[in-house]
Amino acid sequence: MNTINLPTLDDVARLAGxxxxxxxxxxxxxxxxxxxxxxxxxxxIADLGYTPHFGGMALASxxxxxxxxxxxxxxxxxxxxGLQFLQEELSLSGITLLVATSQxxxxxxxxxxxxxxGRGVDGLVLIGQERxxxxxxxxxxxRVPFVLMWTSAPNSPYCNVGxxxxxxxxxxxxxxxxxxxxxxxxxxxITKGNDRASERIHGVSDAMKxxxxxxxxxxxxxxxxxxxxxxxxxxxxLRLDPPPTAIICGNxxxxxxxxxxxxxxxxxxxxxxxxxxxxxxxxxxxxxPGLTTVHVPHRRMGREAARLIIKMARDRAPAQNISIDTKxxxxxxxxxxxxxx
Amino acid sequence: MNTINLPTLDDVARLAGxxxxxxxxxxxxxxxxxxxxxxxxxxxIADLGYTPHFGGMALASxxxxxxxxxxxxxxxxxxxxGLQFLQEELSLSGITLLVATSQxxxxxxxxxxxxxxGRGVDGLVLIGQERxxxxxxxxxxxRVPFVLMWTSAPNSPYCNVGxxxxxxxxxxxxxxxxxxxxxxxxxxxITKGNDRASERIHGVSDAMKxxxxxxxxxxxxxxxxxxxxxxxxxxxxLRLDPPPTAIICGNxxxxxxxxxxxxxxxxxxxxxxxxxxxxxxxxxxxxxPGLTTVHVPHRRMGREAARLIIKMARDRAPAQNISIDTKxxxxxxxxxxxxxx
DNA sequence: TTGTACGCGTTATCAG
DNA sequence: CTGATAACGCGTACAA
Numbered sequence: 001m002n003t004i005n006l007p008t009l010d011d012v013a014r015l016a017g018x019x020x021x022x023x024x025x026x027x028x029x030x031x032x033x034x035x036x037x038x039x040x041x042x043x044x045i046a047d048l049g050y051t052p053h054f055g056g057m058a059l060a061s062x063x064x065x066x067x068x069x070x071x072x073x074x075x076x077x078x079x080x081x082g083l084q085f086l087q088e089e090l091s092l093s094g095i096t097l098l099v100a101t102s103q104x105x106x107x108x109x110x111x112x113x114x115x116x117x118g119r120g121v122d123g124l125v126l127i128g129q130e131r132x133x134x135x136x137x138x139x140x141x142x143r144v145p146f147v148l149m150w151t152s153a154p155n156s157p158y159c160n161v162g163x164x165x166x167x168x169x170x171x172x173x174x175x176x177x178x179x180x181x182x183x184x185x186x187x188x189x190i191t192k193g194n195d196r197a198s199e200r201i202h203g204v205s206d207a208m209k210x211x212x213x214x215x216x217x218x219x220x221x222x223x224x225x226x227x228x229x230x231x232x233x234x235x236x237x238l239r240l241d242p243p244p245t246a247i248i249c250g251n252x253x254x255x256x257x258x259x260x261x262x263x264x265x266x267x268x269x270x271x272x273x274x275x276x277x278x279x280x281x282x283x284x285x286x287x288x289p290g291l292t293t294v295h296v297p298h299r300r301m302g303r304e305a306a307r308l309i310i311k312m313a314r315d316r317a318p319a320q321n322i323s324i325d326t327k328x329x330x331x332x333x334x335x336x337x338x339x340x341x
Numbered sequence: 342m343n344t345i346n347l348p349t350l351d352d353v354a355r356l357a358g359x360x361x362x363x364x365x366x367x368x369x370x371x372x373x374x375x376x377x378x379x380x381x382x383x384x385x386i387a388d389l390g391y392t393p394h395f396g397g398m399a400l401a402s403x404x405x406x407x408x409x410x411x412x413x414x415x416x417x418x419x420x421x422x423g424l425q426f427l428q429e430e431l432s433l434s435g436i437t438l439l440v441a442t443s444q445x446x447x448x449x450x451x452x453x454x455x456x457x458x459g460r461g462v463d464g465l466v467l468i469g470q471e472r473x474x475x476x477x478x479x480x481x482x483x484r485v486p487f488v489l490m491w492t493s494a495p496n497s498p499y500c501n502v503g504x505x506x507x508x509x510x511x512x513x514x515x516x517x518x519x520x521x522x523x524x525x526x527x528x529x530x531i532t533k534g535n536d537r538a539s540e541r542i543h544g545v546s547d548a549m550k551x552x553x554x555x556x557x558x559x560x561x562x563x564x565x566x567x568x569x570x571x572x573x574x575x576x577x578x579l580r581l582d583p584p585p586t587a588i589i590c591g592n593x594x595x596x597x598x599x600x601x602x603x604x605x606x607x608x609x610x611x612x613x614x615x616x617x618x619x620x621x622x623x624x625x626x627x628x629x630p631g632l633t634t635v636h637v638p639h640r641r642m643g644r645e646a647a648r649l650i651i652k653m654a655r656d657r658a659p660a661q662n663i664s665i666d667t668k669x670x671x672x673x674x675x676x677x678x679x680x681x682x
Numbered sequence: 683t684t685g686t687a688c689g690c691g692t693t694a695t696c697a698g
Numbered sequence: 699c700t701g702a703t704a705a706c707g708c709g710t711a712c713a714a
Contacts, residue, residue: 005403006458006483008707019685024709034683049479051459055399056707059690064396074425077418084415099440117347118392138390142347227627256627263629286568286597288604288629349691360701365693375699397691400706 007048009056016044027052058120066096067309068116069125072104072194076225076253077281079127082149085302086125093310095122106131106193110138117144123313125149125305129156130195145312147305150196152323159312159319161305165196168294168326169203169248172276175328176246177211180338181274184208185219185244187233187254197222200250200278219244223254230257231264238265238273245273245337252277252284255291259333270335280329290331297324348389350397357385368393399461407437408650409457410466413445413535417566417594418622420468423490426643427466434651436463447472447534451479458485464654466490466646470497471536486653488646491537493664500653500660502646506537509635509667510544510589513617516669517587518552521679522615525549526560526585528574528595538563541591541619560585564595571598572605579606579614586614586678593618593625596632600674611676621670631672638665 013020018037025033026041033041044050058064067090071079087097098116102109109131116124124139124146136158139146147159176184186204189197205215218240223229230253237244238261249255255277262269269275269289277284277293284291304322311317354361359378367374367382374382385391399405408431412420428438439457443450450472457465465480465487477499480487488500517525527545530538546556559581564570571594578585579602590596596618603610610616610630618625618634625632645663652658 009709010707020708021686021710022684025684028709032683037683049455051455053400053707054460055396055405055692056690057709058396059394059400059692059706060708060710062690062709074421077421080415080418080421114390114392119395227623259629260627282568283624283627286601286624286628288600347691350693351691361692362694362702363700366700369693373699378699394691397706398693400690400708401692401694403693403706 006053007050008053009050011048012041012044012050015048016041062120063122064096064120065094066098066119066121067123067125067313068098068100068113068119068121070100070102070109070112070116071127072102073225074099074101076251077283078225078251078253078279079150081281081298082296082302085299086149086306087302089303089306090310093306095310104190104193106135110135113138113144117142123147123309125309128195129153129158129160130193145309145316147309147312149301149305151199152321154321154323156321157319159308159321161308161322161324162301163297163324163326165199166203166206168296169200169278170207171203171326172278172294172328173204173207173248174210176248176274176276176334177207177213179246179274179334179336181246182211182213183242183244184213184215184246184248185237185240186215186221186248187230187237187250187258188220188222189225189250189254190222197250204248223250225251225253227253227257227260230254231261232257234258234261234275235265238262238267243273246334247273247275249275249277252279252281252291252293255293255333256283256287259287259289259291269333274334274337276334284329284331289333292331292334293329295327295329297326300324347394348391349394350391352389353382353385353391356389357382403461405437405461405463406435407439407460407462408464408466408654409439409441409453409460409462411441411443411450411453411457412468413443414566415440415442417592418624419566419592419594419620420491422622422639423637423643426640427490427647428643430644430647431651434647436651445531445534447476451476454479454485458483464488464650466650469536470494470499470501471534486650486657488650488653490642490646492540493662495662495664497662498660500649500662502649502663502665503642504638504665504667506540507544507547509637510541510619511548512544512667513619513635513669514545514548514589515551517589517615517617517675518548518554520587520615520675520677522587523552523554524583524585525554525556525587525589526578526581527556527562527589528571528578528591528599529561529563530566530591530595531563538591545589564591566592566594568594568598568601571595572602573598575599575602575616576606579603579608584614587675588614588616590616590618593620593622593632593634596634596674597624597628600628600630600632610674615675615678617675625670625672630674633672633675634670636668636670638667641665 100112152164188201191198223233277291280295441453492503493505529542532539564574618632621636
């Protein structure tokens with residue numbers, strides 16, 4: 001009993017001299033109400049500053065016009081943009097987005113799924129595909145519509161809206177190799193429970209194999225997606241003999257850290273070492289030199305995911321897989337060394 | 342009717358062979374329940390994977406353990422960190438944070454306040470003090486506990502948790518002047534409806550006055566908090582005659598843009614022009630050269646705000662004002678030019 | 683076109 | 699310590 005009671009449907013009905021059913025209809029099925037009464041009701045609503053009580057609505061209708069998203073973390077900006085677009089598109093349909101985080105922990109993700117379902121979300125948006133089978137079974141048993149973002153899986157029975165992390169990383173590695181690099185190192189994300197991180201590493205590794213190169217520790221190191229960890233990892237790589245001529249990073253934040261490590265070592269990007277990123281967040285452009293990186297289709301991904309989850313929740317449409325192409329954004333952190341010995 | 346029905350209190354009660362009241366008590370007042378029955382109930386809960394239905398709880402108890410925050414925007418990272426800490430501290434008390442955005446529009450803010458109240462939030466967190474009197478009256482009439490962040494106002498009747506934007510900007514300007522700068526320009530935020538932006542500008546202006554300097558267009562320009570707009574604004578400033586030797590920015594994002602503009606003009610920071618920011622978000626450190634900027638106490642601000650809103654909502658504690666000091670973080674974008682003519 | 687009446691899942695009051 | 703039972707605000711058959 002914290003705030004003074006908000007006005008209820010009943011209050012509006014009384015003031016307008018109609019029944020609560022009519023008020024409810026004005027809100028939900030305006031076509032069924034005579035214009036003159038509608039006007040009276042609307043006046044009453046405005047007068048009282050009435051807002052529907054969410055709990056009541058949820059209880060009575062068993063739907064909330066709410067979609068829940070569970071992302072690994074809010075700390076870095078990685079997921080922020082995609083979510084922003086998801087949210088924009090959802091709000092176009094009057095749907096609210098509830099965001100929760102899992103800290104890259106499958107257990108916590110399962111908890112959050114339950115909590116969001118308790119809040120009555122009509123659908124869920126999750127990141128990636130790697131999670132315990134029980135979680136999928138739970139979702140199936142409850143018939144919760146859900147879409148997985150940030151991955152692509154054309155043949156998956158689940159709804160994926162995203163891009164092919166393996167392919168994108170493979171392309172980037174090919175690009176780097178095409179610039180004459182042979183001593184290539186990689187700072188990847190923590191792969192445990194993170195399929196995007198693993199796929200990116202495998203993509204790079206596969207491209208290198210194609211050219212008779214191998215990617216393995218100590219030239220491959222896993223680090224968290226922070227500037228600090230990127231910097232630490234890069235510092236180690238620069239001390240190796242022979243040192244890499246190019247460092248491929250699992251994301252832009254790590255790459256920004258790598259840039260700092262190179263500078264601290266008294267070297268220059270891209271003259272002494274090339275550094276490339278992944279994600280194309282704002283940071284990639286703000287940093288000096290600008291990062292050559294993989295552009296992730298945040299906008300399309302967010303929008304398509306929104307449209308799909310709405311279709312699935314509202315019309316019970318079947319799952320569908322949408323794969324969006326990535327592309328490499330050339331800035332100035334990658335140098336061509338083909339001409340050199 | 343989107344998902345298969347979740348298990349209810351009733352299901353748990355039946356399975357455990359007790360009444361719904363007992364199950365409810367197990368959850369809310371465990372002390373009042375005999376251990377043996379508690380065990381049975383807990384087993385049933387685990388067995389069914391029961392999660393309380395939020396709407397039902399809200400309806401019956403008129404409480405939600407939910408706090409709403411309305412921030413101007415999610416696009417830049419400005420508010421992200423503060424919110425992160427707010428959220429962490431709240432979750433320590435089992436409270437969920439719901440975030441909405443107003444796009445710097447007072448009208449939209451009022452709407453969101455209504456929407457969040459409809460969702461039954463126990464309290465609100467808002468940014469800044471500048472908003473229509475009606476909004477304050479509405480909040481007062483409904484007796485909603487609320488705290489204003491990102492500002493400080495020792496004598497305000499409302500609860501403020503933040504820092505003195507005017508003072509912080511004043512200090513920064515004094516700092517810049519202390520480094521020998523006399524031709525100082527400023528890229529401020531859009532002041533309309535944004536008291537933080539106005540105060541920062543006034544703070545700088547007042548410090549300059551103190552030294553017989555004036556801040557006015559075209560040396561003062563308002564721009565949105567984006568890299569792009571910061572860059573555009575800085576480009577204009579650099580074309581002025583005489584050009585500024587230092588550019589004070591309303592926030593770090595603008596400063597990052599200014600850095601780019603300087604570089605594009607073939608000049609160097611800080612040798613040719615000094616640039617300083619405000620906020621001390623990650624970007625300030627990632628950028629080259631690192632930004633000398635005003636460190637905003639995100640952590641303490643978030644935590645204190647959380648504690649206060651909890652006290653106000655739970656114990657009906659009175660409003661209280663908390664002002665936290667800012668400090669200047671020296672990196673390398675500000676140069677001392679005292680020795681020069 | 684409008685009104686009546688019931689039920690959604692939970693908490694809280696009151697008896698036992 | 700536990701059980702019945704009445705709210706809570708709303709949507710929606712069904713009836714008028």
